[in-house]
Amino acid sequence: xxxxxxxxxxxxxxxxxxxxxxxxxxxxxxxxxxxxxxxxxxxxxxxxxxxxxxxxxxxxxxxxxxxxxxxxxxxxxxxxxxxxxxxxxxxxxxxxxxxxxxxxxxxxxxxxxxxxxxxxxxxxxxxxxxxxxxxxxxxxxxxxxxxxxxxxxxxxxxxxxxxxxxxxxxxxxxxxxxxxxxxxxxxxxxxxxxxxxxxxxxxxxxxxxxxxxxxxxxxxxxxxxxxxxxxxxxxxxxxxxxxxxxxxxxxx
Numbered sequence: 001x002x003x004x005x006x007x008x009x010x011x012x013x014x015x016x017x018x019x020x021x022x023x024x025x026x027x028x029x030x031x032x033x034x035x036x037x038x039x040x041x042x043x044x045x046x047x048x049x050x051x052x053x054x055x056x057x058x059x060x061x062x063x064x065x066x067x068x069x070x071x072x073x074x075x076x077x078x079x080x081x082x083x084x085x086x087x088x089x090x091x092x093x094x095x096x097x098x099x100x101x102x103x104x105x106x107x108x109x110x111x112x113x114x115x116x117x118x119x120x121x122x123x124x125x126x127x128x129x130x131x132x133x134x135x136x137x138x139x140x141x142x143x144x145x146x147x148x149x150x151x152x153x154x155x156x157x158x159x160x161x162x163x164x165x166x167x168x169x170x171x172x173x174x175x176x177x178x179x180x181x182x183x184x185x186x187x188x189x190x191x192x193x194x195x196x197x198x199x200x201x202x203x204x205x206x207x208x209x210x211x212x213x214x215x216x217x218x219x220x221x222x223x224x225x226x227x228x229x230x231x232x233x234x235x236x237x238x239x240x241x242x243x244x245x246x247x248x249x250x251x252x
Contacts, residue, residue: 034096035192039173039203040248041093043072047243052076055088065103068095076240083226085210085233087240092204102204104182105170106139114141117165121180124169124238129246135180136169140230142214156219163218165211167233169241173249175200209237 045052052074062069070093077086094102109116117140125133144153145162154162171180175192179185185202192200213229216222228236 035175035200037201037203050076066095090206094202114143136171137180139168165214168208170206173203209233
């Protein structure tokens with residue numbers, strides 16, 4: 001058996017190798033042109049049974065990302081399910097400086113006050129026009145509500161803090177592949193530059209939906225048809241994705 005010193009030394013070697021490997025992407029030659037993402041920059045205003053409203057990208061978001069970063073963001077409501085909370089679709093399209101165009105959503109969500117309940121990698125089948133599935137990273141998270149002056153946390157009738165809950169899916173659409181992890185995206189960039197001699201644009205897409213069953217649990221008097229638990233919210237969002245993605249993902 002290896003002693004603690006040997007194990008520690010091996011872990012340091014492994015860390016150095018990983019750091020060197022991922023840092024090497026910055027040393028690779030830059031291509032003159034960028035191959036566009038397979039995800040269209042024009043997302044639909046409406047789909048079957050779904051209407052949308054355009055959401056504004058905040059100045060704070062624009063300031064922290066590269067100047068050539070582009071956005072598309074809409075909030076979709078189902079006209080036949082007026083009690084469903086809706087789905088927000090948000091896409092960030094990277095520019096030439098990909099490291100300042102995309103960021104880890106885990107960091108952003110936590111900075112916004114969301115606490116993670118669970119995280120997992122999933123594959124949702126039959127979402128694209130050819131019947132292909134799409135990989136996502138799923139995050140279930142909660143956030144305490146705050147008053148309008150941000151000075152206090154509202155309480156329910158039992159004296160517990162009120163909170164919101166949401167399910168978020170995110171993934172990355174490159175010029176050929178769809179990956180749900182930053183390491184996979186980095187490897188695809190390295191492979192594209194070394195073997196193909198090109199840079200590629202990435203579309204970082206997030207889809208989120210509220211979980212309304214928590215409001216009844218917190219003492220709100222809401223109608224049965226307005227109560228959606230995690231599985232029900234997930235199901236409706238994936239049905240939405242089955243309509244949305246074939247409209248915006250070009251065939252390879």
